[in-house]
Amino acid sequence: MDAIEVEGLERRYEGGYEAVRGISFSVREGEIFALLGTNGAGKTSTVEVLEGLARPSAGQVRVLGFDPFTERAYVRPRTGVMLQEGGFPSELTVAETARMWAGCMSEARPVPEVLELVGLARRAGVRVKQLSGGERRRLDLALALVGRPEVLFLDEPTTGMDPEGRRETAELVRALRHEGTTVLLTTHYLEEAEQLADRLAIMRAGEIVTAGTTEQVVAARPSRIRFKLPAGVAPERLPLTVPAAVDGRTVSVKTPQLQEALTELLLWARAEGVELEGLQARSASLEEAFLEIAEAETTGAGNTREGAFA
Numbered sequence: 268m269d270a271i272e273v274e275g276l277e278r279r280y281e282g283g284y285e286a287v288r289g290i291s292f293s294v295r296e297g298e299i300f301a302l303l304g305t306n307g308a309g310k311t312s313t314v315e316v317l318e319g320l321a322r323p324s325a326g327q328v329r330v331l332g333f334d335p336f337t338e339r340a341y342v343r344p345r346t347g348v349m350l351q352e353g354g355f356p357s358e359l360t361v362a363e364t365a366r367m368w369a370g371c372m373s374e375a376r377p378v379p380e381v382l383e384l385v386g387l388a389r390r391a392g393v394r395v396k397q398l399s400g401g402e403r404r405r406l407d408l409a410l411a412l413v414g415r416p417e418v419l420f421l422d423e424p425t426t427g428m429d430p431e432g433r434r435e436t437a438e439l440v441r442a443l444r445h446e447g448t449t450v451l452l453t454t455h456y457l458e459e460a461e462q463l464a465d466r467l468a469i470m471r472a473g474e475i476v477t478a479g480t481t482e483q484v485v486a487a488r489p490s491r492i493r494f495k496l497p498a499g500v501a502p503e504r505l506p507l508t509v510p511a512a513v514d515g516r517t518v519s520v521k522t523p524q525l526q527e528a529l530t531e532l533l534l535w536a537r538a539e540g541v542e543l544e545g546l547q548a549r550s551a552s553l554e555e556a557f558l559e560i561a562e563a564e565t566t567g568a569g570n571t572r573e574g575a576f577a
């Protein structure tokens with residue numbers, strides 16, 4: 268069974284603003300799924316519906332087979348939620364906050380264990396208001412884990428954390444998956460998504476533009492070839508079916524057919540006796556795929572054009 272199912276989800280705010288415009292995706296049990304997108308793309312608006320905090324304007328969502336809004340009582344005890352803003356009473360200490368939270372759960376993890384998990388054991392006696400931003404995120408994560416959730420929602424879990432905190436959080440999320448926990452996370456760190464997520468979806472303006480494994484998402488984007496032409500070789504002599512952008516002697520090529528374009532280029536170079544200095548050829552990265560999607564938003568273009576000039 269899929270742990271999370273989203274079918275034609277729409278979310279409109281008062282005043283009619285449509286933040287989520289008919290998206291569908293599913294997350295398998297024990298999978299880490301990342302929801303990516305620019306600011307305002309609709310990630311939080313989606314996750315809030317999955318957390319049972321808001322009702323869909325249209326469409327359906329299921330978490331562990333239940334409607335998280337109307338059947339909240341069945342879903343809530345089995346899920347853990349880390350919101351973007353925790354907002355816990357700041358006068359309590361870390362341990363008091365965790366104990367208060369654990370008191371609401373039937374099978375809570377012991378507080379020392381959960382603080383150890385998120386690297387806050389040494390800060391147990393510190394008041395929440397004295398924690399740094401990154402430490403507060405760790406506390407938010409601890410509270411999401413107290414109830415041993417089967418499904419964990421992490422909305423930008425590592426924002427404000429230092430690199431060490433991000434690495435530790437990634438390790439923890441992987442360990443949780445190993446235990447069978449399903450994780451849905453939103454993040455602005457593409458590297459984090461690339462390293463952690465089994466599958467991901469990129470949202471733009473309330474819609475999912477592309478989804479799949481990192482490899483699938485990246486495969487749909489153009490690869491890059493870069494090299495320098497020797498002085499005296501005019502770029503016009505390059506084979507025409509390889510569209511290129513030229514900056515001085517440096518040539519950049521974007522192509523959806525890396526092997527073909529590279530073969531064509533190398534055969535030409537051999538035939539012409541031209542040395543392609545510093546030749547590099549590589550598939551697109553997740554960051555490039557993301558930027559291309561984001562750029563299409565700012566330029567107002569629909570879908571991105573592939574194989575175009577770099």
Ligand SMILES: Nc1ncnc2c1ncn2[C@@H]1O[C@H](COP(=O)(O)OP(=O)(O)OP(=O)(O)O)[C@@H](O)[C@H]1O
Binds near residue numbers: 280284304311
């Ligand atoms: N309560 C609200 N009333 C009206 N519009 C809202 C409300 N909450 C969010 N929005 C709008 O909905 C859109 C989507 O917001 P959302 O927070 O879901 O985006 P996001 O992808 O999570 O962005 P970010 O990466 O900045 O967190 C934004 O344009 C936002 O201004």
